[in-house]
Amino acid sequence: MAGCVFCAISAGEAPASLVHEDEVALACMDVHPINEGHVLVVPREHAASLAELDPEAGAHVFRVAQRVAGGLRESGLRCEGVNLFLADGEAAGQDVFHVHLHVLPRFEGDNLLIKPREGFGRPDREALDDLAARLRL
Amino acid sequence: MAGCVFCAISAGEAPASLVHEDEVALACMDVHPINEGHVLVVPREHAASLAELDPEAGAHVFRVAQRVAGGLRESGLRCEGVNLFLADGEAAGQDVFHVHLHVLPRFEGDNLLIKPREGFGRPDREALDDLAARLRL
Numbered sequence: 001m002a003g004c005v006f007c008a009i010s011a012g013e014a015p016a017s018l019v020h021e022d023e024v025a026l027a028c029m030d031v032h033p034i035n036e037g038h039v040l041v042v043p044r045e046h047a048a049s050l051a052e053l054d055p056e057a058g059a060h061v062f063r064v065a066q067r068v069a070g071g072l073r074e075s076g077l078r079c080e081g082v083n084l085f086l087a088d089g090e091a092a093g094q095d096v097f098h099v100h101l102h103v104l105p106r107f108e109g110d111n112l113l114i115k116p117r118e119g120f121g122r123p124d125r126e127a128l129d130d131l132a133a134r135l136r137l
Numbered sequence: 138m139a140g141c142v143f144c145a146i147s148a149g150e151a152p153a154s155l156v157h158e159d160e161v162a163l164a165c166m167d168v169h170p171i172n173e174g175h176v177l178v179v180p181r182e183h184a185a186s187l188a189e190l191d192p193e194a195g196a197h198v199f200r201v202a203q204r205v206a207g208g209l210r211e212s213g214l215r216c217e218g219v220n221l222f223l224a225d226g227e228a229a230g231q232d233v234f235h236v237h238l239h240v241l242p243r244f245e246g247d248n249l250l251i252k253p254r255e256g257f258g259r260p261d262r263e264a265l266d267d268l269a270a271r272l273r274l
Contacts, residue, residue: 033259051207051210067192068261077272083224083229084238085220089219092241134213136156
């Protein structure tokens, strides 16, 4: 899509430090890394959101991310753990509206905090069953 | 695996509020939700880490998570966005050592904070190219 940085990278029209590319997806270094070694996995076909994403492209993005995670652990970079993270929608922190999965190397004391909503207690089984019924696929 | 809560759920031997199950994966409500509607997608076969996970099971976990995300947006629960999140390793915040992908409904003002490492600046292209070369698949 015109004006989309990930479409431009996919087309070879914008610079990127590529870790992987195949017909369906590419992986490149994030230019705003949270930790050293922060990689993005991006489906080539433009999809602004999960709702627009071809499920098979999504499945492949996960395959690539799993391989990148393995590579990070073997890279010699400081990587004692890995987070996979995807933001779908502005309320979830999405900033570039072409789906992308973050692969984040983690280490003890890196100060990356994921802070839960305050005051949200543990629901009982009945409440969970009610929610499950509403969400059943 | 004996003593693993997700293996017990998969075998029907521990309670769970199921959203989905198929031959490869299941989805259930998290009993320690961060937001209302917090779902976990779990491969049935025990894998403590991404390194142990069958890549095709991983790809399927993502397919299920994408469908759960769509369901959350249509559920009537407050869901203006969705995060997918996976913690691999203790340093990444993993607490249950059977791979699971979180599907988190998000909304404006929910106060879920993801706080980057302080003082980690934007690297230049040369630094990113060097990292990409180390991580190339």
